[in-house]
Amino acid sequence: MTALAVAAILASGSGLCALALGASALRRWLPAVLLAGAGLWSMTYSAALFAFGASAAVMMAKDAALVVLGAGALLLAPRRTGEAGESPAPTPAPFRAALAVGALVATALFVEHTLRYPDGGADAWAIWNLRARSLARAGESFRDAFSPELVFWAHQDYPLLLPGLVAQWFRLLRSESFWIPTAIAWAIAACGVALLGMAVKDLRGPGWGVIAALALVSTPAYLVFAANQQADAPLSAFLLLAASLLAVALERGCHPRLLLVSGVAFSMCAWTKNEGLLYLGSALAALVVARKGEPLRGRLRDALAVLGGALPGLLLLAFFKGTFAHENDLTHFASATGVLARAASPRPWLLLAGAWARRLVYFQNWGLHLLGAVAAAAYVTLRGQGWPRPSRVLATTIALSFIALFPLYVLQPHPLLWFFRSSIDRVAMHLWPTGLLALFLALAQRIPTATELQARSRSANATPSASHSAYMTLVS
Amino acid sequence: MSFRTASRIVIALAAVGLGRQIWFHCFAERIWTLPAAASGARPDARYAAARAFLPASGRIGYISDEPLTLRPGSLPTRGNDKYEQALYALAPLVLRYGDAALPYVLLDATDPAGVAELCARHALVVDLPAAGGVAVAHPVRP
Numbered sequence: 001m002t003a004l005a006v007a008a009i010l011a012s013g014s015g016l017c018a019l020a021l022g023a024s025a026l027r028r029w030l031p032a033v034l035l036a037g038a039g040l041w042s043m044t045y046s047a048a049l050f051a052f053g054a055s056a057a058v059m060m061a062k063d064a065a066l067v068v069l070g071a072g073a074l075l076l077a078p079r080r081t082g083e084a085g086e087s088p089a090p091t092p093a094p095f096r097a098a099l100a101v102g103a104l105v106a107t108a109l110f111v112e113h114t115l116r117y118p119d120g121g122a123d124a125w126a127i128w129n130l131r132a133r134s135l136a137r138a139g140e141s142f143r144d145a146f147s148p149e150l151v152f153w154a155h156q157d158y159p160l161l162l163p164g165l166v167a168q169w170f171r172l173l174r175s176e177s178f179w180i181p182t183a184i185a186w187a188i189a190a191c192g193v194a195l196l197g198m199a200v201k202d203l204r205g206p207g208w209g210v211i212a213a214l215a216l217v218s219t220p221a222y223l224v225f226a227a228n229q230q231a232d233a234p235l236s237a238f239l240l241l242a243a244s245l246l247a248v249a250l251e252r253g254c255h256p257r258l259l260l261v262s263g264v265a266f267s268m269c270a271w272t273k274n275e276g277l278l279y280l281g282s283a284l285a286a287l288v289v290a291r292k293g294e295p296l297r298g299r300l301r302d303a304l305a306v307l308g309g310a311l312p313g314l315l316l317l318a319f320f321k322g323t324f325a326h327e328n329d330l331t332h333f334a335s336a337t338g339v340l341a342r343a344a345s346p347r348p349w350l351l352l353a354g355a356w357a358r359r360l361v362y363f364q365n366w367g368l369h370l371l372g373a374v375a376a377a378a379y380v381t382l383r384g385q386g387w388p389r390p391s392r393v394l395a396t397t398i399a400l401s402f403i404a405l406f407p408l409y410v411l412q413p414h415p416l417l418w419f420f421r422s423s424i425d426r427v428a429m430h431l432w433p434t435g436l437l438a439l440f441l442a443l444a445q446r447i448p449t450a451t452e453l454q455a456r457s458r459s460a461n462a463t464p465s466a467s468h469s470a471y472m473t474l475v476s
Numbered sequence: 477m478s479f480r481t482a483s484r485i486v487i488a489l490a491a492v493g494l495g496r497q498i499w500f501h502c503f504a505e506r507i508w509t510l511p512a513a514a515s516g517a518r519p520d521a522r523y524a525a526a527r528a529f530l531p532a533s534g535r536i537g538y539i540s541d542e543p544l545t546l547r548p549g550s551l552p553t554r555g556n557d558k559y560e561q562a563l564y565a566l567a568p569l570v571l572r573y574g575d576a577a578l579p580y581v582l583l584d585a586t587d588p589a590g591v592a593e594l595c596a597r598h599a600l601v602v603d604l605p606a607a608g609g610v611a612v613a614h615p616v617r618p
Contacts, residue, residue, distance in 0.1 A: 218490035
């Protein structure tokens with residue numbers, strides 16, 4: 001059963017990524033393969049659970065179906081999609097060494113934190129691992145996990161991607177050791193770092209990929225949230241997966257397959273945490289509003305392609321919300337008069353604006369990373385070359401998400417500053433790897449494709465075989 | 477921006493970020509206390525006897541001597557923490573807060589001596605005697 005589960009993750013992830021990026025890119029995009037496979041494995045677990053129950057036979061049939069479908073997709077997938085950039089010189093060794101040291105230190109601290117808090121942070125045991133235990137132990141009584149009779153702090157309406165992963169491994173390994181959710185948390189966080197490095201490397205060259213990965217792995221909040229076994233680091237990784245595919249699509253021609261698979265990844269975000277739905281909505285809006293020079297029809301078509309890819313996951317989410325997830329604390333307890341009173345008073349808006357500004361220098365969780373990112377964004381804006389298309393769309397996605405969150409913070413029923421302090425770093429963490437992707441794509445020069453290099457070489461009376469020296473001239 | 481400039485800035489930021497983490501985990505949290513912290517009791521230990529006694533699934537009552545926050549608007553209390561830990565340890569049982577009429581009722585007292593008072597107040601008879609403030613009881617009149 002375990003071997004079948006591993007095969008299901010690898011085959012379904014490979015099949016999905018091959019459809020988007022081409023079979024020849026799978027080795028380079030291994031972190032994307034693993035994330036996509038894990039996401040599909042968990043989403044189909046929930047779908048099978050809701051439709052056919054919790055028996056081992058159902059789960060084995062589901063895994064077998066994933067293997068078959070993944071293999072089929074691999075066979076159908078093109079060998080190569082789009083035109084990759086010319087591969088520039090390898091990364092200088094000191095930068096690779098710096099990344100290796102950063103990853104080692106982060107892993108050591110992750111293990112230290114796990115030994116000190118084996119059940120993870122408060123939300124890990126009170127929500128995510130609680131749900132995983134309930135699903136793994138309950139068998140056919142799994143509906144009890146979402147009982148409205150539980151106190152609302154159990155957040156019965158939260159989606160199930162992370163609990164689905166943990167619960168399946170609990171059952172497969174016949175153990176509820178704390179090392180299982182810990183290993184999953186570490187693997188997803190590591191995939192996030194590797195994927196950011198991979199995406200930036202693929203679009204801007206290996207040196208940029210290494211420093212992008214270093215920026216993420218050294219972010220204090222990333223380590224904290226990963227080690228706490230909460231769903232925030234997985235959501236950030238799935239959002240990065242969606243954003244990376246979107247960036248490749250926007251840079252190399254919006255191939256519908258890339259957009260569809262990006263949509264699938266966005267639905268994984270929505271199936272990880274409720275905020276994922278907001279990020280999908282923001283991305284769809286950004287695809288339309290952040291590409292003003294392009295024909296509206298094309299922009300709408302691209303947004304619809306992403307939405308089409310997300311649709312199966314969204315249907316699963318809608319079924320879950322309509323059938324099992326009885327209430328959400330932000331909506332269930334909010335009265336119209338309370339919402340109106342909060343909206344009409346200037347105090348919560350001012351409080352929130354001040355709290356948000358102070359968070360930029362929250363050294364404990366962010367070091368100087370947030371300040372650095374704001375400075376880099378200001379530099380890109382002021383240098384006069386504009387933001388490249390993928391960065392513009394991703395940055396607009398982030399901006400729209402924050403704009404939508406601002407009134408949500410003011411109007412929700414919890415004490416404002418308590419709610420803000422306990423959640424804002426999570427929200428920032430969801431968007432952080434995607435923000436780094438947008439920034440590094442904007443800071444670095446685009447790698448010209450072989451065709452572009454040949455055209456430029458011809459125009460400079462150079463021979464096509466001199467493409468590498470032409471590249472060096474272009475980027476220097 | 478040139479790669480050289482960007483890489484220098486990122487390496488400086490990374491040094492600050494990782495340095496902050498090393499300081500926190502090794503010195504602020506005092507890494508030499510790790511063995512003691514790692515061998516500390518987990519939520520499961522407190523409710524292990526009750527879990528062995530109670531049915532594997534279904535609904536049970538939950539009575540505590542600590543008040544819980546049941547609606548947004550005020551902050552979660554120590555009572556919320558205890559309820560959530562019990563829920564985590566006893567999953568997939570549904571713990572109905574304040575319900576002393578179900579056949580099984582979990583008594584969760586901060587002070588073990590408080591179990592008797594909770595029984596008297598809610599007309600409960602103890603089935604599984606208190607261990608560390610946790611006991612299982614049933615109503616006097618089912």
